[in-house]
Amino acid sequence: MDFKLLKTLCQIHAPSGNEVAMKEFILNYVEVNASKWKTKPEVIFGDKFQDCVMLKFGTPRTAIFAHMDSIGFTVRYNDQLVAIGGPKAETGYKLVGEDSMGPIECELLEDDGNLYYKFPRGIDRGTELVFKCDFREDDEYIQSCYMDNRLGVFNALKVAETLEDGVIAFGCWEEHGGGAVPYLAKHMYEQWGVKQALISDITWVTEGVPHGEGVAISMRDRNIPRRSYIQKIIKIAEESGIDFQLEVEGAGSSDGRELQLSPYPFDWCFVGAPEDHVHSPDEKVHKHDIDCMIALYKVLMERL
Amino acid sequence: MDFKLLKTLCQIHAPSGNEVAMKEFILNYVEVNASKWKTKPEVIFGDKFQDCVMLKFGTPRTAIFAHMDSIGFTVRYNDQLVAIGGPKAETGYKLVGEDSMGPIECELLEDDGNLYYKFPRGIDRGTELVFKCDFREDDEYIQSCYMDNRLGVFNALKVAETLEDGVIAFGCWEEHGGGAVPYLAKHMYEQWGVKQALISDITWVTEGVPHGEGVAISMRDRNIPRRSYIQKIIKIAEESGIDFQLEVEGAGSSDGRELQLSPYPFDWCFVGAPEDHVHSPDEKVHKHDIDCMIALYKVLMERL
């Protein structure tokens, strides 16, 4: 598989709350590529959806949620930083951004839980800094910042190529408490009757879910989805012959949480490749798990 | 009072996220018994309500929320367990469940906050285990796992016998962060204009709310309901002559939290018998408090 698109996605500046660049990239990508897709989707965006984008294919039964935003840092006062989402923070990490005085490439400094930047000049209050992208690919692995969740977006765009019936929702704020999923869910449910969802996102390599053994189907994390829906998905996965792994966690969360708590009766399931070095500049995913993720999504969107 | 129905309810496997068995029991119970009730309710359920059930009697003004789900444990990797809700976890507790290899009765092992099962064979990943039911009844008390909230369900089914106008909503996920109340509230409010609620659930025996002195009316827990509604309920309770106790807590939560946070203007009040040994296999409730709970609900549903 060609990962140029993924590399491009990983470099786009779009921390939670400022997903405009991702929105514009996706809108442009769809405009350029949708004519080659099996089904041309309706593209839904605009002020009523803030910076989100939805692609509606045919008569949708199931929605893919892929969040566009990333973790990062906001400049506070003096040289202080405040986290956006839950980034790993180690002294020496390279951060990039831009303020009124121009582009910034600086270094992160962690001291007893407090975060600072090292840069020759002061940076404007409120400036967002994100990890500098160092995209690495070998025969087996891809490693980069923001595999979470640009790989989830990549997956959705790959699935889009052959999708006949379904919705793909590119959302905002997932890394920082949410805010977009409820109104996306509202629209899908009220306009199209959609109440099944797949969360296209990246999970953790753990003792139970190693690299290279297939895409993870999460039976639960901090939240517990409806069991009958999970069982349906597992059954389809088993019949597909695609490698997958069952995940069971007590912590961690996703767009699924917001669907769970929304006033719409959504069934949801997190299905995604596992990564190592979570929320660091070095998120690492096995290529086989990416292949399985895309393959399983194609099957699920057909059969659910 | 005959507690056979309560005993049956306490034995039904329905941890948060998998309330199907409770749903089916209730649907069947209503089918068999509703003809003897004063008013035959409309039974509302199906995919738009996941595994929830609503009974609509006459022209409802007030809804009873009784959650069907219980706390429990999910099998993680190896012999590890992850909590469903907030169960008390002591080594030696008996747990039951079922996986692809058949029925399971095993033992809980708690070690420094980590949870494990003891069983001769490995248990399928994602299997749910719940407390084994040991239902005990004497002249004064009932003791069993899952009085919280099968007693709340029992109360609702007793109130159903004579209810003329009202809704009873049997909900899901209460023990594990919620997820059903918002869409149930939406339906009630939009379809029937209902915006008054009673939370039929079980609370704690404390220094201020002892066994045997009547049903507890909670003036607040972690959440604070609208005071004017609570005062209305207290006034009706005072006039009824039924034993009740006022509860004031800074912690604890219920379906009321989800009503409070929903985009519908619900007034809600937790009214329930207090129990000892909360969230353990030995939840203990005084029979007089159960009598008072049922009696007060009947009055409240008439007068609110």
Next chain:
Amino acid sequence: MDFKLLKTLCQIHAPSGNEVAMKEFILNYVEVNASKWKTKPEVIFGDKFQDCVMLKFGTPRTAIFAHMDSIGFTVRYNDQLVAIGGPKAETGYKLVGEDSMGPIECELLEDDGNLYYKFPRGIDRGTELVFKCDFREDDEYIQSCYMDNRLGVFNALKVAETLEDGVIAFGCWEEHGGGAVPYLAKHMYEQWGVKQALISDITWVTEGVPHGEGVAISMRDRNIPRRSYIQKIIKIAEESGIDFQLEVEGAGSSDGRELQLSPYPFDWCFVGAPEDHVHSPDEKVHKHDIDCMIALYKVLMERL
């Protein structure tokens, strides 16, 4: 500026969940004063809005949210107190309230995190106590309990005098987890298409936001609003010539949180004067910051 109205507001008993007295004060104030305002608003309140009040001026594009409720304490059992919201609690603070036996003025007692009252007689279970108001004004500062958020309400009522198009929403429960904003947002969005909001509330004096240097525009707190909206507001503020300060925090929250999480696509921004001695009986705000707050709201409501 004359601060008599603010003084009156600071003395009104309206802890979270019991905002009736504030509601009635505002309804009466509007009835008496609206004839002198540039635009006479439609006054929206009643059971569908619990104890909230909305004023609709002309054709609204933007809503001001000003919460009416305050922090305080609930009497638990014996002489124990439970917090309403997050009040500062120091032994010796004067508290006032009323129960079935009459008015109460007592003293707070803090012992190792536990809270008690000192009063010659027992106080009814569930009674609410609030800080006794000691309103102090000098040339530069106002100091009193409940500047948060009676000053936010004061600001909204001042802005009302000349407002042509806009909504002012006086809400409930902000200090204690929320509950009103979602249905207020629902109404505004569905009925009037409003999806821009300003949070009229009081923030913290910090190393980055001192007294007397103008109203604070919060770029983020615990929640991160949409950046493009914040930038629009900053641009208008810059062009206005009114003193303002940019705030960046990782903690703290407001009505904005509930807008963020609601199923409506609201853009929101916290704009408010900073105070010292937060959540104590001695909240202190610089008069220049109050002037700037009112002035900036007038401009923003016109230009947004």
